[in-house]
Amino acid sequence: MHAPASPTVHGLDFDTMNAARLARDPAYDGMFFIAVKTTGIYCRPVCRVRPPLTRNISFFPSAAAAERAGYRPCLKCRPESAPFCPAWNGTRTTVERALKLIDSGALDGEGTVEQLAMRCGVGARHLTRLFRQHIGASPIEVAQTRRVQRAMQMIAHTALPMTEIAHAAGFASLRRFNEVIAARYGRSPTELRKVRPHNVT
Incomplete structure (x- = not known):
C-alpha cells in the first residue's frame, strides 16, 4: 500500500x-x-x-x-x-547544507543523523522535521536514495566491477548494495547493467 x-x-x-x-x-x-x-x-x-x-x-x-x-x-x-532543484533552494539553508553534506558522504558508513545535525548547528530531531517538511523524507532515507542514485549512474556509465561500485557509492558492503538495488528495481545490479543503456568510457 x-x-x-x-x-x-x-x-x-x-x-x-x-x-x-x-x-x-x-x-x-x-x-x-x-x-x-x-x-x-x-x-x-x-x-x-x-x-x-x-x-x-x-x-x-x-x-x-x-x-x-x-x-x-x-x-x-x-x-x-534528474537535477536537484527544489523551488525553495536557497531559502532553507539548514536543509541545503545538510543535503550537500549527505552528497559528500556524511551519512555513509558510520555517519549518524546526530553528527550531521551537529555540523548544521541544529538538533537531530529538528533536522529530521525540516527534512520531512521540505523533502518529504528523513535524512537517512535521502542518504539511501542518493547512494542508489550514485550506484545507478556508475552501473549505466562505467564498466567498474560491482564491488567497486558498491564501495564508491557509499554502501557498507556488497551484500547490502545488492539487497538495496534489488529491492528498489526488482533486479540485481548485474541484470540492470544488461538492460539499461550504457555509455561506458
Whole structure:
C-alpha cells in the first residue's frame, strides 16, 4: 500500500504539475516526481513513456519521498539523473547544507543523523522535521536514495566491477548494495547493467 502524496509540492498545485508532466516540460525536471498507483513506479516529468491516466497518479517532492511511499524508480527516465532543484533552494539553508553534506558522504558508513545535525548547528530531531517538511523524507532515507542514485549512474556509465561500485557509492558492503538495488528495481545490479543503456568510457 502506497502512502499518500502531498496536495502541493514546492508551492506547485496538482493541476500545474499535471500540465507540466503531460507537456513533458523540462523546466520542471527535478522539481517533482510522478508516482503511478497502478504500476508502483515513479518517474520524472520528462519521462517519454505513455502518460498514465490522471486519476492514477500522485506527486512527490523528491525521489526519496516517492521511495518512502513504496514506489520503485522508472527504468526508462532514470530518476537518479534528474537535477536537484527544489523551488525553495536557497531559502532553507539548514536543509541545503545538510543535503550537500549527505552528497559528500556524511551519512555513509558510520555517519549518524546526530553528527550531521551537529555540523548544521541544529538538533537531530529538528533536522529530521525540516527534512520531512521540505523533502518529504528523513535524512537517512535521502542518504539511501542518493547512494542508489550514485550506484545507478556508475552501473549505466562505467564498466567498474560491482564491488567497486558498491564501495564508491557509499554502501557498507556488497551484500547490502545488492539487497538495496534489488529491492528498489526488482533486479540485481548485474541484470540492470544488461538492460539499461550504457555509455561506458
